[in-house]
Amino acid sequence: MMSEKSARGRSAMGDKGASVAVVNCGELVTLAGPARARVGRELQELGIKKDAALLVLDGRIAEVGSYNDLRARFPAGIEVVDAGGRVVMPGFVDAHTHLVFGGDRVSEFVQRVGGKTYQEIAAAGGGIVSTLRKTREASEAELADAALRHADWFLRGGTTTIEAKSGYGQTVESELKILRVIAELKERTALRMIATVLAAHVVPPEFKQDRAGYVRLVTEEMLPAVAGHMLAQYCDVFCDEHAFTVDEARVILTAAKRRGFGLRMHVEQFASDGGAQLAAEVGATTADHLEYTERAGIDALKAAGVQPVLVPGSVFALGRSKYPDARAMIEAGLAPVLATDFNPGSSPMTSMAFVISLAALYMKMLPAEAIVGATMNAAASLDMADEVGSLEPGKQADFVIHEFRDYREIAYYVAAPMRPQVYVAGRRVA
Ligand SMILES: [Zn+2]
Numbered sequence: 001m002m003s004e005k006s007a008r009g010r011s012a013m014g015d016k017g018a019s020v021a022v023v024n025c026g027e028l029v030t031l032a033g034p035a036r037a038r039v040g041r042e043l044q045e046l047g048i049k050k051d052a053a054l055l056v057l058d059g060r061i062a063e064v065g066s067y068n069d070l071r072a073r074f075p076a077g078i079e080v081v082d083a084g085g086r087v088v089m090p091g092f093v094d095a096h097t098h099l100v101f102g103g104d105r106v107s108e109f110v111q112r113v114g115g116k117t118y119q120e121i122a123a124a125g126g127g128i129v130s131t132l133r134k135t136r137e138a139s140e141a142e143l144a145d146a147a148l149r150h151a152d153w154f155l156r157g158g159t160t161t162i163e164a165k166s167g168y169g170q171t172v173e174s175e176l177k178i179l180r181v182i183a184e185l186k187e188r189t190a191l192r193m194i195a196t197v198l199a200a201h202v203v204p205p206e207f208k209q210d211r212a213g214y215v216r217l218v219t220e221e222m223l224p225a226v227a228g229h230m231l232a233q234y235c236d237v238f239c240d241e242h243a244f245t246v247d248e249a250r251v252i253l254t255a256a257k258r259r260g261f262g263l264r265m266h267v268e269q270f271a272s273d274g275g276a277q278l279a280a281e282v283g284a285t286t287a288d289h290l291e292y293t294e295r296a297g298i299d300a301l302k303a304a305g306v307q308p309v310l311v312p313g314s315v316f317a318l319g320r321s322k323y324p325d326a327r328a329m330i331e332a333g334l335a336p337v338l339a340t341d342f343n344p345g346s347s348p349m350t351s352m353a354f355v356i357s358l359a360a361l362y363m364k365m366l367p368a369e370a371i372v373g374a375t376m377n378a379a380a381s382l383d384m385a386d387e388v389g390s391l392e393p394g395k396q397a398d399f400v401i402h403e404f405r406d407y408r409e410i411a412y413y414v415a416a417p418m419r420p421q422v423y424v425a426g427r428r429v430a
Pocket of ligand 1: 096098266341343
């Protein structure tokens, strides 16, 4: 896991990034401040500089300030980009995606439109298990080709870093296959990626009568193999009704922690069953979903310093109405993260701008709070707060020139057909 951490700051497109000066930024949303997750009032402090400029040298931010202050320090011949008075902000950091999978679930989508529930479809052999089958059958090249198409969608939407989970294999070899694809994608796309082994996503059909056997496979074979190949930084478990129990999740996460993995969890998407408390108990970095989490769960997360990762897109795309209680979490002092939960079943969406609109409309998060959740707080949840998530000297020059002139328009114009100019390490990538 050390090698992943040392390698990830580097741009996939070369050891050094590019140099560029961006001038005439109407609102330069810096998010300047401590390199850690933000809470409470900090969630409304975006560090906006008006009529500002940004100097990028070799892929990193060198200076932020007024054009008059900075221009004397522009190196001769540097490319100068005119932002046209528009909003410039850090690239989005999406801390929860299932990027790599075989096939799609378009037919199931149509079944759900016709009235079937997610659980009914899963009980009939659809759902995660159908993607499991297709992912096991797919070659690495097929998986990579499909994932590259989606990686491009992330970049075009202004997302420059994602967390990417495995989880559609659930055998040692197929999980390694997915994680190798993620490792390969890091070299083939400008999108930065942090890999997570989602060791326990669904009980695979061959272990339906032997759940304990699957837990043993994970702890005794899968996690040692993934750690041995240094293919993932985090381990995740789906702890919920129809997935893994609190006791099963505890066994897996405890073993993962012993092997040096950071911990992330899918909890309380469909029921309040103690998943949030388990995330606190095992010292998880994040607890994701939390649609059904109540006061006791929120208090436990606060006491243990666990970051909530909220994925309103999956609530929306499942046609459900129970969103996580973001206001209670913010008032309790938690550091919320927003993410797409991009996956072929419950959340086929890559747009963080749309997730920000959903967070505002259905979770009553202010546009500023949602933007912090989609940048700095997400970066902190991936242990990357010193590299990405804000525009400050020394950080990676991963930024987006939006078409808006006021940052609040990102939440306000729902699903606007944006064509942001996206830069990773100072290079235009979309
Ligand atoms: Zn997920």
